[in-house]
Amino acid sequence: MHKDEFHLKFFMCVIQSRQLVRTPQRTAGEASTSSMLIPKPPPKTDILKSLDTMDDPDTVGSIPVFKTECAEVEIQVSKRKRAVVKARGDPTVETMKQREEWIMTHEEHHAAKTLGIGKAIAVLTSGGDAQGMNAAVRAVVRVGIFTGARVFFVHEGYQGLVDGGDHIKEATWESVSMMLQLGGTVIGSARCKDFREREGRLRAAYNLVKRGITNLCVIGGDGSLTGADTFRSEWSDLLSDLQKAGKITDEEATKSSYLNIVGLVGSIDNDFCGTDMTIGTDSALHRIMEIVDAITTTAQSHQRTFVLEVMGRHCGYLALVTSLSCGADWVFIPECPPDDDWEEHLCRRLSETRTRGSRLNIIIVAEGAIDKNGKPITSEDIKNLVVKRLGYDTRVTVLGHVQRGGTPSAFDRILGSRMGVEAVMALLEGTPDTPACVVSLSGNQAVRLPLMECVQVTKDVTKAMDEKKFDEALKLRGRSFMNNWEVYKLLAHVRPPVSKSGSHTVAVMNVGAPAAGMNAAVRSTVRIGLIQGNRVLVVHDGFEGLAKGQIEEAGWSYVGGWTGQGGSKLGTKRTLPKKSFEQISANITKFNIQGLVIIGGFEAYTGGLELMEGRKQFDELCIPFVVIPATVSNNVPGSDFSVGADTALNTICTTCDRIKQSAAGTKRRVFIIETMGGYCGYLATMAGLAAGADAAYIFEEPFTIRDLQANVEHLVQKMKTTVKRGLVLRNEKCNENYTTDFIFNLYSEEGKGIFDSRKNVLGHMQQGGSPTPFDRNFATKMGAKAMNWMSGKIKESYRNGRIFANTPDSGCVLGMRKRALVFQPVAELKDQTDFEHRIPKEQWWLKLRPILKILAKYEIDLDTSDHAHLEHITRKRSGEAAV
Numbered sequence: 101m102h103k104d105e106f107h108l109k110f111f112m113c114v115i116q117s118r119q120l121v122r123t124p125q126r127t128a129g130e131a132s133t134s135s136m137l138i139p140k141p142p143p144k145t146d147i148l149k150s151l152d153t154m155d156d157p158d159t160v161g162s163i164p165v166f167k168t169e170c171a172e173v174e175i176q177v178s179k180r181k182r183a184v185v186k187a188r189g190d191p192t193v194e195t196m197k198q199r200e201e202w203i204m205t206h207e208e209h210h211a212a213k214t215l216g217i218g219k220a221i222a223v224l225t226s227g228g229d230a231q232g233m234n235a236a237v238r239a240v241v242r243v244g245i246f247t248g249a250r251v252f253f254v255h256e257g258y259q260g261l262v263d264g265g266d267h268i269k270e271a272t273w274e275s276v277s278m279m280l281q282l283g284g285t286v287i288g289s290a291r292c293k294d295f296r297e298r299e300g301r302l303r304a305a306y307n308l309v310k311r312g313i314t315n316l317c318v319i320g321g322d323g324s325l326t327g328a329d330t331f332r333s334e335w336s337d338l339l340s341d342l343q344k345a346g347k348i349t350d351e352e353a354t355k356s357s358y359l360n361i362v363g364l365v366g367s368i369d370n371d372f373c374g375t376d377m378t379i380g381t382d383s384a385l386h387r388i389m390e391i392v393d394a395i396t397t398t399a400q401s402h403q404r405t406f407v408l409e410v411m412g413r414h415c416g417y418l419a420l421v422t423s424l425s426c427g428a429d430w431v432f433i434p435e436c437p438p439d440d441d442w443e444e445h446l447c448r449r450l451s452e453t454r455t456r457g458s459r460l461n462i463i464i465v466a467e468g469a470i471d472k473n474g475k476p477i478t479s480e481d482i483k484n485l486v487v488k489r490l491g492y493d494t495r496v497t498v499l500g501h502v503q504r505g506g507t508p509s510a511f512d513r514i515l516g517s518r519m520g521v522e523a524v525m526a527l528l529e530g531t532p533d534t535p536a537c538v539v540s541l542s543g544n545q546a547v548r549l550p551l552m553e554c555v556q557v558t559k560d561v562t563k564a565m566d567e568k569k570f571d572e573a574l575k576l577r578g579r580s581f582m583n584n585w586e587v588y589k590l591l592a593h594v595r596p597p598v599s600k601s602g603s604h605t606v607a608v609m610n611v612g613a614p615a616a617g618m619n620a621a622v623r624s625t626v627r628i629g630l631i632q633g634n635r636v637l638v639v640h641d642g643f644e645g646l647a648k649g650q651i652e653e654a655g656w657s658y659v660g661g662w663t664g665q666g667g668s669k670l671g672t673k674r675t676l677p678k679k680s681f682e683q684i685s686a687n688i689t690k691f692n693i694q695g696l697v698i699i700g701g702f703e704a705y706t707g708g709l710e711l712m713e714g715r716k717q718f719d720e721l722c723i724p725f726v727v728i729p730a731t732v733s734n735n736v737p738g739s740d741f742s743v744g745a746d747t748a749l750n751t752i753c754t755t756c757d758r759i760k761q762s763a764a765g766t767k768r769r770v771f772i773i774e775t776m777g778g779y780c781g782y783l784a785t786m787a788g789l790a791a792g793a794d795a796a797y798i799f800e801e802p803f804t805i806r807d808l809q810a811n812v813e814h815l816v817q818k819m820k821t822t823v824k825r826g827l828v829l830r831n832e833k834c835n836e837n838y839t840t841d842f843i844f845n846l847y848s849e850e851g852k853g854i855f856d857s858r859k860n861v862l863g864h865m866q867q868g869g870s871p872t873p874f875d876r877n878f879a880t881k882m883g884a885k886a887m888n889w890m891s892g893k894i895k896e897s898y899r900n901g902r903i904f905a906n907t908p909d910s911g912c913v914l915g916m917r918k919r920a921l922v923f924q925p926v927a928e929l930k931d932q933t934d935f936e937h938r939i940p941k942e943q944w945w946l947k948l949r950p951i952l953k954i955l956a957k958y959e960i961d962l963d964t965s966d967h968a969h970l971e972h973i974t975r976k977r978s979g980e981a982a983v
Contacts, residue, residue: 212961215528216249220313222268224254224261225285226292226324229504230366230380232512233285233319238276239520239955240317245273246954247528252313257320258292258327262300264307273957277823278764280513280792281757283383283506285366289320301331305338309348309356315527317520318363319379322372322558325363329536329551335359360530362523363538363551364516368504371415373561374554375540376580379519382511384411384503385421385873386750391499392426392462393664393870399460405450405486405494409479411503412466414562415577418503419466420584423592425876427623427663428462429453430592432469432477434565435573436585440472446482447489449592456657461492474568507757510749511874513790514948515541521951522546543919544740544944584877587624587884596630596656604894604903606887607693608654609639609646610672611700611707614867615730615744617875618668621699623659624883630656632891637691641671642700643707647680649687663876666747666869674703678710685720694903695724695890697883701731701742702778702938705913708926712911724893724905726886727913727926730879732866735780737929737940739915743882746874748776748866749786755862756791756827763825768855770794770815770826770847774840776866777831779937782945783866784831789952794818796829797843799937800946803835808843812850814958819855826855885921886914918944 223240225233237253244251251271254260260267279286294300308316318328335358342348348356365372368384388410399406410418416433423431430446432438439445450461463486469477479496486494508516522539526548536551557576564573574582608625610618622638629636638658640650662669677684687693696711698704704727714721729736732748752775763769777783781798788796795811797803815826828847830840840859847857871879889912897905905911912923934941953960 212247212525214248216244216247216524218248219315219528220250220252220311221315221317221524221527222252222254222261222308222311222313223271223287223317224257224319225287225289225366226257226318226320226327227289228321228367229284229289230368230378231283231383231504231506231508232379232516233366234276234279234282235508235513235516236319236364236366236379236520236523237285237287238279239517239951240524241271241276242273242955242957243521243524243951245271247524249315249524249528250312252311253287256288256290258295258300258304258324259290260288261304261307262292262294264303264310268307268311274822278760280790281507281753281760283508284504285319295327295331298334301334302338302341304331305335306342306347308359309339309342309352312355314356314358315360315530316362317523317527318361319366320363321365321367322555325365325538325551326555328361328363329555332359332361332536358532360527360534361536361551362526362530363536364519364523365538365540368418369412369415370417371412371558372538372554373557373576373578374538374549376543376578377511377515377541379512379516380504380508381417382515382874383506383509384418385425386509387503387506388418388422388499389425389664389873389876391497391502392422395497396426396460396462396661396664399462402493403459405461405463405490405492407463407465407479407482407486407494407496409465409467409496409498411499413468414565416466416468417577417581419464419469420581420588421873421877423464424584424588424880425620425663425873426462426464427661428464428592431464431466431588432482433466434468434470435561435577435581436570437470437472438477442471443485443489445593447486450486450490450492452595456660458657458660461486470565472568472570474566507754509872510753510786510790511746513753514786517789517951517955518546518948521954522548543916545918583881587881590631590884591624591627591880594631596627597633603633603635604694604891605635605637605692606695606697606890606894607637607639607646607651607691608670608697608699609642610668610670610730611642611698612672612674612703612731613701614666614668614672615701615732615742616666616747616867616869616871617743617879618670618672618699618730619659619662619665620871620876620879621728621730621743621883622670623662624880625697625699625887626654626659627656628884628887629890632887634887634891637693638670642673642675642703643677643680643684644673644675645671646677646687647683649690651687651691663880664870666871667867672700676703676710677707678714681714681718681721685718688720688723693723695894697726697728697886697890699728699730699743699883701729701733702735704729705736705738705926705929706935708911708913709930712908712927715906719904722904722906722910724890724897724903724910726889726911726923728879728882728886729913729915732783733777733780734782735778735939736913736915737933738913738917738924738926740918740944741878741916743875743879744867744871745782746878747869747872748783749790750872751866751869752783752787752862753790755860755865756787756793756829759860760791760825760827763827766856767824768819769824770828770851770855770857772828772830772840772844772847772857772859774830774832774859774861776862776864777833778939779831779833780939780943781831781834782943784829784834785945785949785952788827788829789948789955791827791829792955793827793829793952794956796831796949796952797834797838798831799834800939800943801949803838805838808838808846809850812847814956815847815851816854818957824855882914882921889914889923 221244241251255267339353365378367378368380370378370381412418483494519539537548538551561573561576626636638654639646708727729739730743732744734742734745759771775783779799784796844859908925908927
């Protein structure tokens with residue numbers, strides 16, 4: 101073979117080996133003119149036979165096996181697994197194992213795309229509406245269609261199920277377009293008395309059987325899910341009655357012999373036990389905080405006290421998290437009634453706040469608030485008390501149904517999408533023996549729990565409150581709820597000691613780029629430190645300020661009102677400490693600093709590593725320190741989430757929503773948007789999932805010109821449908837050659853005559869703005885937990901009359917890992933870090949990228965080997981983290 105011919109053939113081998121991602125799905129009957137389509141895999145027998153045939157070019161699935169000319173080609177099977185196919189001579193045992201592993205993995209992935217063939221799924225929303233329900237409906241429809249199943253909308257909840265007819269319609273891919281960013285539920289929800297009667301459920305069963313539907317996804321609260329379980333338990337009897345009445349045939353009864361039920365909890369109250377967050381809760385908190393922030397400005401102007409009533413008849417979650425997120429003076433929730441002398445305590449608290457210089461008071465009341473005797477505590481009662489005893493100008497604001505409205509937050513869109521995907525998998529994998537389950541969120545993990553176990557625990561909470569067993573009710577809510585309550589009590593009810601005799605000195609600083617929520621973390625750290633009797637110092641301008649002595653003592657009022665402010669009030673710089681060890685050591689001695697809380701991004705983590713190294717030269721650096729991850733990039737090793745990332749994500753989503761709206765108006769327009777994140781693709785990926793992007797280019801998932809071409813072809817096909825717009829996200833450092841301008845020019849050229857292209861670089865607007873409720877609450881709890889750890893570590897490190905901490909666990913990153921907040925020594929995280937690109941080597945959110953591609957209608961393999969498994973709520977609760 102000629103040398104040039106060999107090189108050409110080898111080049112073609114490599115090109116073909118990369119044609120495994122971002123391949124557009126063709127409509128039925130459409131001829132494929134692109135070599136980028138993934139061919140259908142041969143039957144299993146053919147695959148196994150092909151392993152024994154090494155003489156001629158062959159394929160294993162869609163991967164070409166080449167002759168001698170291509171001695172060894174590395175082929176990307178997926179981001180999780182790679183196989184090296186050797187094509188010369190007899191295969192080695194190692195290669196055979198790799199092939200067998202690939203075949204098993206590929207078959208498992210391919211099974212997901214055929215899992216729903218011959219099956220039908222119905223999805224309905226019931227009970228009160230909640231933002232994010234539409235995201236869940238969209239995911240159920242598109243993933244159901246992806247698996248080969250038929251998917252049906254049930255309009256108007258259970259009433260539509262009972263009435264049948266046009267209330268049950270088959271869904272298409274395009275029918276859920278542009279609903280991701282809409283609040284409420286597009287398919288409607290209604291209270292249904294008919295379904296509570298057996299006759300109504302009999303009609304519902306008839307409507308399902310006639311359409312061949314044996315899988316039902318119910319999105320609603322505990323009442324809706326209880327009704328679904330009742331429906332499932334009666335299914336066999338209902339079929340028998342329909343057969344006897346001659347309404348269905350024996351064949352229809354056999355095909356519909358059992359009904360699978362999966363529930364998704366949609367409730368703004370977050371009142372369902374077994375999940376950390378229900379769909380809609382985060383969005384409701386957004387609406388509440390928007391109003392609280394607006395009221396704060398007018399309250400300060402007139403030195404007023406505001407009493408705000410939020411929803412929560414049986415659950416105080418919204419009120420509790422709101423109080424933490426805005427730094428409220430008091431909160432009333434049904435699970436934890438105030439002591440008998442609460443009136444005196446409340447008035448004393450309000451007057452003390454005014455004495456410290458505050459110009460306003462904020463009191464949050466859940467609509468179901470009661471005292472220890474079960475007597476309701478209303479907003480008007482509180483207002484009259486404050487006016488009568490203190491004479492303050494007091495106003496009441498009842499938020500009402502505004503909390504249910506508006507655009508869903510990024511968190512709820514992603515939560516709804518993830519839960520919808522998991523619901524489809526749970527339905528299609530179900531058997532007659534599988535109990536009805538509910539898909540829940542635990543930390544950042546999707547879990548499946550027995551539906552009725554969760555419903556029973558939820559009812560137990562209400563029962564405990566009715567019986568005035570409030571401690572038991574609090575425990576049943578879970579450790580996350582309890583942790584929120586404990587942090588609130590510390591910040592709102594405990595007086596800081598007047599004397600600081602025998603106290604420790606702890607310094608707090610911000611390092612790296614600013615991130616929304618930094619100020620909330622500083623406030624929490626300072627106030628918890630003061631409550632513990634410590635002397636707390638604040639350092640301006642990061643390590644540079646520590647070296648220059650820009651340090652001052654902070655009192656209680658110093659951080660007043662910081663929770664809702666964006667940016668960094670202390671000032672922050674990217675300077676690292678290594679070059680200033682001598683000056684830093686001198687100031688640590690001068691100010692008698694015995695512990696250091698570092699709030700920041702990758703520079704904070706790197707600075708912590710340098711401090712550990714510096715201990716070998718400077719004993720003054722042998723003090724405990726803890727890093728609280730705070731960066732929009734979410735790239736700090738040791739933590740799944742960083743303070744500030746949620747705010748940046750919501751900023752991107754809001755911008756994308758407006759851009760999509762513009763594109764929908766002009767038609768045939770594609771927008772390329774550049775996001776921040778450095779080399780970390782978290783923002784691009786999660787924003788793509790939340791905004792419904794067609795593609796998201798990131799550094800962690802390398803792409804080629806062929807992939808770009810596939811994306812263009814995908815958009816060309818999309819313009820032939822009713823959805824004539826496109827949205828593409830690009831992480832700022834995903835590729836040094838395929839820049840935003842390059843991609844824009846490519847799309848503009850290839851889309852001529854079919855679509856127009858526009859580009860938008862979001863820039864530093866992603867670092868600004870008021871922090872979201874999630875970031876405020878997360879930062880507040882992280883600060884409290886960090887200071888508690890610090891106080892214990894300082895005492896542990898006290899020896900010979902001084903603080904000396906030189907063990908690895910005396911310098912830690914406080915991070916959220918799956919379901920727990922954990923302290924991890926910075927030294928142990930070095931092996932998990934890619935320092936060149938400033939990212940962790942393993943990132944949990946990469947597993948969500950297939951969902952992004954499936955929802956954008958790409959023909960890809962879905963890895964079902966890492967899905968949620970059925971757990972039990974009692975087992976989950978015993979190991980739940982206090983996040």
